[in-house]
Amino acid sequence: MSDASIDLRGVMCPINFVKTKLKLEAMNPGEILEVILDSGDPIQNVPKSIKEEGHKIVEVKKEGDFFRLKVQRS
């Protein structure tokens, strides 16, 4: 269950993080955003940055070459 979703497959760092951040900022506190990220650089960097912004990663699922994250807006 999520309130919004953003598919960032094929989007490079740090644009993927900026897009996630903007999306989260348009949401209400407590709402859940689903983020789809490529493995490699994106999954190495984006979760760190999401955490540093104070949001919470509540679920992570690996699906083949990509990851499906659920992020709770702070």
Added chain:
Amino acid sequence: MTDHFIEDKTTKVTVAVDGTGAQKVDFNDLKSGGFIKQRQKDLFTVRLRCPGGRLSTEKLVEISKVAHKYSKKGVVHFSFRQSLEILYVDYKEFSNIVAELEKIGQKVASCGPRVRVPTACGGCEYNPNGLTDTQKMADMVDKTFFGTPTPHKFKTSFSGCPIDCARTKEMDMGFQGVVDPKWEEEPCTGCTICAEACKEDAIASDPDTGKPIFDPMKCIFCGDCIRACPTEAWRPKRYGHIVRIGGKHGRHPMEAVEVCHFLPDEKVADAIKMTIDWYNANGKRGERIGNALKRVGLENYLKHMEPVFQNTAKAGA
């Protein structure tokens, strides 16, 4: 910077300062005071003392005014060790420029055989990768050790993480931030992000549970796993500095050797003091500590450092 100046024997001149009479200026003393001779007759570079390359904007504005007034060409240069240098300053104006800099709390740096101004990256204060407060450490080292005489120059630097922007491997003594990661099973959800985040292949994911299998021998203690973990299953166990000794660049570069893992902040001053003691007791005049270590032996140095370096080994070492 060449050291040809130190060998110049005919350097005493008499200079009238402020029209208040004559004052002897010993050019041999100048370099120790951060005045470096330029190609141009009578003109010198004045090197300022900026530990860690950090300046308040307030001070920077004031320095700009002084530089604008005294640089005959109206230029400054960022030195390779992060300090600001005012170029094209006439030696007859040394007393004036020093007095004006003093008024704004800006000291002049030094060259020659002594402890130099430490360099540092941004550190953990604002850099997301930073593990140690490199700026605070650089400031402490500058206040405590700057100008201490040694057999040859003694350069220190602080990097906040294993990316090592401050090039600790090229320093006489370098300190690089590290964090020891600790994993707890209970909060771990087996999401595998840590294994993805680890750039050193030190974490593999269990094929069934997704939980991490950690290889401490591959870990370089960067903390990426801790930062990436969504559930705080990876946490910092301890922070510290890898200490590297005997590096240098120049004509014959040498890579520093790691002599300590996880030296805590509060032992850094002791480690530097003890190292300077060893260097002054064992180094020959004009010999960098790296060469002294090669000649005397690393074991001799490590034995001397034992009281400071004990209990600082890395896991698995």
